Amino acid sequence: MPSEKSDNLFLHRRHFLKLSLGTGLGLGGAFSLWQMWRDSSVSRSKTIAPVSPPPTSAPPNPMTFLRNFDYGTIKQEGGKTVREFRVEARTSPLQLNKAVSYITWNLNGQVPGPTFRATEGDRIRVIFYNRAGHSHSLHFHGIHTADADGVKPVRNNSVFIYEFDAKPYGVHLYHCHIAPVTRHITKGLYGMLIIDPPQPRPPADEMVMIMGGYDINEDRKNELYAFNGLPDYYMNQPIAIEKERLIRLYLLNMIEYDPVATFHIHANFFQVYPTGMTLTPSHTSDVITMGTAERHILEFAYPYTGKYMFHPHQDDIAESGCMGLFDVRET
Numbered sequence: 001m002p003s004e005k006s007d008n009l010f011l012h013r014r015h016f017l018k019l020s021l022g023t024g025l026g027l028g029g030a031f032s033l034w035q036m037w038r039d040s041s042v043s044r045s046k047t048i049a050p051v052s053p054p055p056t057s058a059p060p061n062p063m064t065f066l067r068n069f070d071y072g073t074i075k076q077e078g079g080k081t082v083r084e085f086r087v088e089a090r091t092s093p094l095q096l097n098k099a100v101s102y103i104t105w106n107l108n109g110q111v112p113g114p115t116f117r118a119t120e121g122d123r124i125r126v127i128f129y130n131r132a133g134h135s136h137s138l139h140f141h142g143i144h145t146a147d148a149d150g151v152k153p154v155r156n157n158s159v160f161i162y163e164f165d166a167k168p169y170g171v172h173l174y175h176c177h178i179a180p181v182t183r184h185i186t187k188g189l190y191g192m193l194i195i196d197p198p199q200p201r202p203p204a205d206e207m208v209m210i211m212g213g214y215d216i217n218e219d220r221k222n223e224l225y226a227f228n229g230l231p232d233y234y235m236n237q238p239i240a241i242e243k244e245r246l247i248r249l250y251l252l253n254m255i256e257y258d259p260v261a262t263f264h265i266h267a268n269f270f271q272v273y274p275t276g277m278t279l280t281p282s283h284t285s286d287v288i289t290m291g292t293a294e295r296h297i298l299e300f301a302y303p304y305t306g307k308y309m310f311h312p313h314q315d316d317i318a319e320s321g322c323m324g325l326f327d328v329r330e331t
Helices: 004-022 027-038 062-066 181-186 315-319
Strands: 073-077 080-095 101-107 116-119 123-130 158-165 170-175 190-196 205-214 224-227 239-242 247-254 260-265 270-274 283-285 287-291 295-300 306-311 324-329
Touching: 062 205, 080 116, 116 123, 170 181, 170 247, 170 295, 181 205, 190 205, 190 247, 205 239, 247 260, 247 287, 287 295
Parallel strands: 080 123, 116 190, 205 247, 239 324
Antiparallel strands: 073 080, 080 101, 123 158, 170 190, 205 224, 247 295, 260 287, 260 306, 270 283, 270 295, 306 324
């Protein structure tokens, strides 16, 4: 009589065959993918013919990125909700301003990478294709098994599947964990993972802001900074919000080389939900200090119309590209 372990192996094998055949990998490739997943002694970064990668498309600009959440392809497997995400590591230029074009290591052609979103208890499956020219990985903050921790290199032209349960709820992040990690992050391999609580938070205008830095001359110092990838974008293109509408800001500091960065909004205060892991705010402020990889949910509403600045209170960081405007309008 088959053991529970053999039953699980059969179910996993059937899933991989279905996944691979349904996306054009073929029977031989499907069997190779299944063997790679089954045998923990074999690196899952083994070169194989990948299943259908994400389509190549124009990367979203920071305004599109601001409110764009990737909920994945939703499936039901064994009574459990599975959210399947497909991302591809690439090497491509990013025009930071009129004078500077910077070669990035990115996901799906964008910096930051997509904002993944799930609900606590979902199963997250990330199919990671590496076509960037050298080894990369994806390390997710949260709770998961060692084989999903993303510290092992995924070689160029290889595919790796990260799979884990979405827990705990909160604002998390992911990034490449190949040494030197700082270089891989500053080149653009990072993004946000939002895990919602089982009972949704109240309705709000939700947006993501990720602070990043660019070491454009490789002297281990940042010359430019940005919210959501492009320096000064939100100064030139202010973010329109409605007067008295609740704003829920998912904020992440991914600035390397600078030990801390603050975030400040003008003419208002916000409530702070540390790491997004609470349903009640810890305190109220108009400025918050974060080390690299720290993140929070900030909630606020503007009672008056007009344009209001937001920026780190390290003025050098702000004046080097990490500054923007909220354009508060009547409903």
